Amino acid sequence: MSRFTSPVGEGLISVDRWTDSSQAYFLTHLHSDHTQGLSAHWSRGPLFCSPITARFLLSKFKGFDASLIRDLEVGSTHTFSLISPLNGGDVEVRVTPIDANHCPGSVMYLFQGELGCVLYTGDFRWELTSERAKLSKSTLLDALNGEKVDILYLDNTYCNPCFSFPSRKDAAQQVVDIIQKHPHHEVVIGIDSLGKEHLLLHISESLKTKIWVWPERLEILDLLGLDEIFTTDTSQTRIRAVPRYSITQNNLESLNTMYPTIAIMPTGLPWSQNSPEKGAYTVRYTAHSSYSELEEFMKIIRPSIVIVMKGSHGFKVRKKEGKGKVLASVRRSRVNIVRKERRGVKIEECDEICTSDFEVQIGSDWSS
């Protein structure tokens, strides 16, 4: 444990982390909690991401130096070289970006080479009933080719047995059903600046209608070639996708003084409650893995060590005194878990990756 976490020399690789010095920077997707510290003036070094994320990045940060972007074909293995701060020699690294099925452009990164075998999931949904996730699984297993994952950085947002979600396809149909039961209502659907495009597409196709979005959102949809089904003209549709934070009880009541309106919240968050009598519907549509999906994932990966990236309502997280450090303790599993502090990760070079430092403790909960 201590050998990995104690920094030796300069950092080599940073993932979703932009505040300290590394030789290569990786971005999993363009949600804002993964880009804190990134700006149009980025100059620290090469930034690796998927081609779609590169497109979003240049749109979000106008004036970004495009020569720093290394867009990597998803599903392929790429090789690059870093300089060892220990001996000045080359450190060869293989990286495989794998579709994370979280939002457009989102990827996980599998790093292999002298650094060891490190899998960084970023935010991901391991929804194996979908063809896309099945493809991600085979890409991952092919790239691993039997190699053991030394360190897994895991999105554990919903890693608690109380979270079970329908497939996004089924959840999308639930939204369509709600809309069809209100044929004379206006409909507002809460979304963020990126994500849930497949939900909106499903609604548009099922109901043969365009969907209103705000102008900045249409720019993002244009980058995906989806401009045909969206509009910024309210007269063309009764269905509007609006910023999630704009859907409040007060706003819904105000809308209803003008026209009968229902609100639909696609979310996995447990405190968003369904209140049909108030015209407020919650549908469990989420871009994060459910507990059982995480279980499926862990059965395949069986890493030596897991570092979880979230954790407030996932694993039972226990605050440890001093320095704001947080360690996770897991009651239902004996997997060795450490919670990463703050955002992203900096991967340092070690004298060697010594897997015996990370005793394998895969518990029966993962393996049964």
Add this chain to the structure above:
DNA sequence: GCGATCAGCT
């Protein structure tokens, strides 16, 4: 005045 960071909120 501008950009970066943070507190507070949903």
Add this chain to the structure above:
DNA sequence: CACAGCTGATCGC
């Protein structure tokens, strides 16, 4: 509570 944000205050340039 906070998926992934938004707004507003403050600080340094």
